[in-house]
Amino acid sequence: MTDFVAAFIASFITIFVIMDPFASIPAFIAMTHRLDAAQARAAANKAIIIAAVLAVVFLFAGSALLDWLGITMNDFRIAGGIVLGLLGLEMVLGFSLGKESETEEGESVAVLIATPLLTGPGLLSSLVILSGEYGYMPPLAATLTACTLSWVLLVNARRLRDLVGDNVIDIFSKVMGLLLIALAVSFVKGGLIG
Template sequence: MLEILATIISAAITLFIILDPLLSVSMFINLTRGLSRTETLKQAGIATAVAGALMFAFLVFNDIIFSVLGIELESFKIAGGIILFILGLQIVLGLEIGGKSAHDERAGQTDGQLPAGAVRKSMAGVIIGTPIMCGPGTITTVMILGSQDGIILTALAVALSLLFIWLVLAFSSKITAILGETVIVILSKIVGLLLTAIAVHTIWSGVIGLVQLSMAGF
């Protein structure tokens, strides 16, 4: 029982880190500025629902995806780990890889370059849900965890991480007011470092798995 609980908590923490709540806070505040408390909570719910729908979809159908594409989990771990590593570097170093840096895109949009008026406000939840929270890194992690820990345990971890992310978004203005923008940025860098560490572990696990498969073939 304790082992199962530890697995769920560990997976939930991993997902929570990759969902990147700290970097989402500033952008969420900008996108929902001027909205009522009720509407802000609604947009937080939409963001969580959008991210959750994508995560559960890839969790349930990951075996089918692997089968159709004809790839091994180990290969996916390596490819996914590389993606996570790049995302982590973007957060920590503010690198621009294939577009704007993570900080510019998510947390640094204070120069007014946001969708205007009603469109901006009505789409806030969707924009935060994907690709800000649920992007390639999140999808990759969900599929890997599902294959390693099983659908049920991973589903519980996904639900727990989504609860945490909703709380962060729902109280984003208070969190920012208490911590301040500088602390948010510093914490986001730490999160990015943790993400790169998770990525290295994922890549190494994939390499070991491929080596074992190759040795078993002889």
């Protein structure tokens, strides 16, 4: 296996697990239940575009921001690992550590799905770490692939729920949470050893 393929696979698994589009499906369905199919698809399109642009910008500019702030990559690995661990615990145990955000009248469904659900602090910190480990191209390709798969899931969210049910989607989300906790441990360990 080439270095690029190995780096792409490692980056993709990390990014897709953190994005956890399965956890976004119930929220997307709830926020778009009054929209027709075309409007829901447009909201999914916009959400993925926003998430992808934010992720790509942070992938390329995140390290420069850390340098400017005087934060080392090992510091960021530890901090990112803690954030990912907490996100994983939330996913597995079903509680929220942050304050619940209430949607205001003017807020767009797409923005709420894009961030913080798909592209939140866990993903942004992971992108900086991945770019430090593998360079820019494997995480970029992995980000675009994960966004494409997330788009497929969001566009088909209603069909998926009808096909497999809420319980199966919840189980997938909890498995993603366990994987996220394992990634968090790996990030913290890497930060402490490095």
